[in-house]
Amino acid sequence: MRQSYFRVLQLITGVAVFFLIAAHVTALRLDDFAGVFGVHIEEPTSWGSVMDRATSAGWASFYIILLAVAIYHALYGLRVVLMELPWPPVIARSLNYIMMGIGIAVFGYGTFIALNAYYS
Amino acid sequence: MTEKEKSLTAEELTFRVQRYEPTRDEKSHLQEFVIPFTKGMTVLDGLNYIKEKIDNTLAFRTSCRMGICGSCGMLINGLPKLACHTPVEELGKDVVEIKSLPNYGIIKDLIPDLIPLFESHKAIKPYILRSDSEEMEEPTAEYTQSPQELEEYLQFSYCVKCGICLAACPTSATDVLFLGPQSLAQAYRYCADSRDEGVRERTAIVDSGHGVWLCHLAGACSEACPKGVDPALAIQLLKRTVLAQTLRLRKKKEPSLVAPPPAEEKPKLPVPEFTAKR
Numbered sequence: 001m002r003q004s005y006f007r008v009l010q011l012i013t014g015v016a017v018f019f020l021i022a023a024h025v026t027a028l029r030l031d032d033f034a035g036v037f038g039v040h041i042e043e044p045t046s047w048g049s050v051m052d053r054a055t056s057a058g059w060a061s062f063y064i065i066l067l068a069v070a071i072y073h074a075l076y077g078l079r080v081v082l083m084e085l086p087w088p089p090v091i092a093r094s095l096n097y098i099m100m101g102i103g104i105a106v107f108g109y110g111t112f113i114a115l116n117a118y119y120s
Numbered sequence: 121m122t123e124k125e126k127s128l129t130a131e132e133l134t135f136r137v138q139r140y141e142p143t144r145d146e147k148s149h150l151q152e153f154v155i156p157f158t159k160g161m162t163v164l165d166g167l168n169y170i171k172e173k174i175d176n177t178l179a180f181r182t183s184c185r186m187g188i189c190g191s192c193g194m195l196i197n198g199l200p201k202l203a204c205h206t207p208v209e210e211l212g213k214d215v216v217e218i219k220s221l222p223n224y225g226i227i228k229d230l231i232p233d234l235i236p237l238f239e240s241h242k243a244i245k246p247y248i249l250r251s252d253s254e255e256m257e258e259p260t261a262e263y264t265q266s267p268q269e270l271e272e273y274l275q276f277s278y279c280v281k282c283g284i285c286l287a288a289c290p291t292s293a294t295d296v297l298f299l300g301p302q303s304l305a306q307a308y309r310y311c312a313d314s315r316d317e318g319v320r321e322r323t324a325i326v327d328s329g330h331g332v333w334l335c336h337l338a339g340a341c342s343e344a345c346p347k348g349v350d351p352a353l354a355i356q357l358l359k360r361t362v363l364a365q366t367l368r369l370r371k372k373k374e375p376s377l378v379a380p381p382p383a384e385e386k387p388k389l390p391v392p393e394f395t396a397k398r
Contacts, residue, residue, distance in 0.1 A: 002327045004366035083329065084294040 006076060013073040020066040027053075054117035067110040075103045131157040133208060135166050137178065138219040140226050148226065150217070157208065163216060164192050164203035167230075180230035187346055190282030194230055195219040200287040202346045221287035237283045240299045244307040244325055249318030255378060263376040269314035276309035276354045278347045285341035285351050297330040301341035304332055305354035311361050315376040323365045332358050 026034050031041040043049055053059040079099045087095065132154050140148035153170045164182055171178050183189040185204045192203040197217050208216060224232035248263075250256055285301040286292050292300050299307075307326050311319045326332045335355045342352040364370040 002324075002366055003329060003331065003333045004327050004363050007333050008363070008367070080334070084291060084298075084334065086294065086296075 010073060010076045013069040013076075016069045017066070017073050020062070020069065023062070024066065051117075051120075054114070055120070057118070060114050060118040063114050064111055067114075068107060071103050071107050071110075075099050132214070133157045133166065134215045135170060136215060136217045137167070137170070137230065138226075139178075139229050140220070141228060142226075148220075150219075157214075159209075161208050162204055163194070163196055163201075163206045163208060163211075163218065166208060166216065167203060167218070178230075179228040188280065190280030190346075193221050193232070193282040193284045193287065195221055195287070200284040200344050202282060202284070205346050221283060223287050223289065223292045224283065232283065232287075234283050236296070237281070237286055237300065237302060240303040241281065241306060244299070244303045244310075244322055245318060246303075246306045246310060248310065248313065248316050249321060250315070250375060251317055259378075261379045261381065263315040264379045265314055265376055269376070272314070273309045273312040276305055276312070276349055276351075279306060279309070279349050279351075280347055282346065284344050284346060285349075288340040288344035290338050290340060291334050291336060295330060295334060298334050299326060299331050301335070301351035301355060304335065304358055305341075305349060305351035307332075308354040308358035308361065311358065314373075317375045319361060319365055319370070323362050326358065327362050327366060332362055335359075 027041060028044050031044050034041055041049070076099075079095065082095060082099075083092075091098075133156075135153045135155055136150045137153060138148050139145070139151045153174055155166050155169050155174070158165070164185060167178065167180055168182070171180075180194070180203070181191040182204065183191045187202050187205040190202070193200060194203050195201075195218070196203065196206055197211055197213065200221055203218070218230060220226045220230050221232040224234060224236065227233050248256075279302065281302065283302065285305075289298075289301050291298050304326060307322050310316050311322055332355060335352070337352060337356065339352045342350045345351060361370070
């Protein structure tokens with residue numbers, strides 16, 4: 001696959017991460033700010049609020065999407081930096097697979113936690 | 121010593137020159153030469169003086185002495201430059217340290233191994249690619265090109281393949297497989313040529329893991345280029361071309377046509393009387 005596709009995906013996920021993190025921070029920490037726009041969040045970091053979000057299909061999907069785009073964006077950026085280092089040929093050849101492995105493992109673990117909380 | 125030579129030794133310069141003989145040395149070392157300073161002398165003049173009068177075993181590349189051939193690229197006081205294009209006075213020091221270009225192997229003394237540069241230059245197909253192979257094999261006339269179309273790539277065609285841009289490039293310093301600013305700039309030079317149809321072919325080459333996207337736009341190549349080619353700009357334009365080609369956003373443009381034959385031959389002007397031999 002051409003690098004341009006990965007590059008475009010990196011740009012798209014960069015923009016997506018910006019808006020998704022902004023929504024996440026607004027929901028969790030900027031409850032007063034959200035009130036300006038008529039959205040009233042009661043005690044966003046309390047146990048009840050956290051569990052309400054965790055068991056909501058919308059919020060669970062939101063966090064899984066955020067996790068996916070953040071992992072891709074971070075690991076692609078890290079891969080670009082790592083590719084320039086003078087690795088032994090074996091590591092240089094398998095760098096893509098290593099990054100993919102890390103990404104799948106982190107995404108799998110994060111998704112498991114989100115789904116586990118959703119079905120609890 | 122003649123009267124003229126005496127006047128030259130009024131002021132002296134110290135040249136610290138990198139020496140490396142692969143059959144003898146494990147690593148390179150610096151050797152000092154004290155040479156006379158003359159007004160307007162270049163670093164290459166100094167090296168020629170050393171070779172002619174002090175040590176004829178000193179090895180360096182040189183040819184045109186006027187910044188055209190691109191042979192004498194060297195690391196002069198820490199910056200990659202053409203030795204023939206660098207007046208000693210411009211350096212502002214009476215000690216001049218000269219080493220072989222970084223990011224290349226060394227063949228001997230100041231001679232860098234430019235094979236990787238030429239290999240990656242060759243890889244991007246630095247020539248006009250067209251589908252009308254018959255015309256390419258046996259041309260009937262030249263391809264037409266307007267001055268505006270020429271302007272699209274003219275600046276990038278001034279490259280003399282000196283390799284200085286690659287020596288200055290921080291990405292090339294860490295990634296030996298990176299195609300490098302010289303070949304990427306030349307890839308754009310041919311992609312931007314209105315006579316060329318090779319964008320798709322070159323995109324497949326430069327849109328790779330060690331290709332155009334590894335350029336971080338440090339701009340060191342453009343800063344160092346002795347011919348004002350601005351490879352960094354060419355690479356950014358190449359990124360745009362590659363992206364448009366990959367995402368199929370590129371407008372289909374017909375390449376230049378073969379110039380039509382002249383309508384009628386103009387009569388030759390008569391030779392003026394005063395030029396005729398009597």
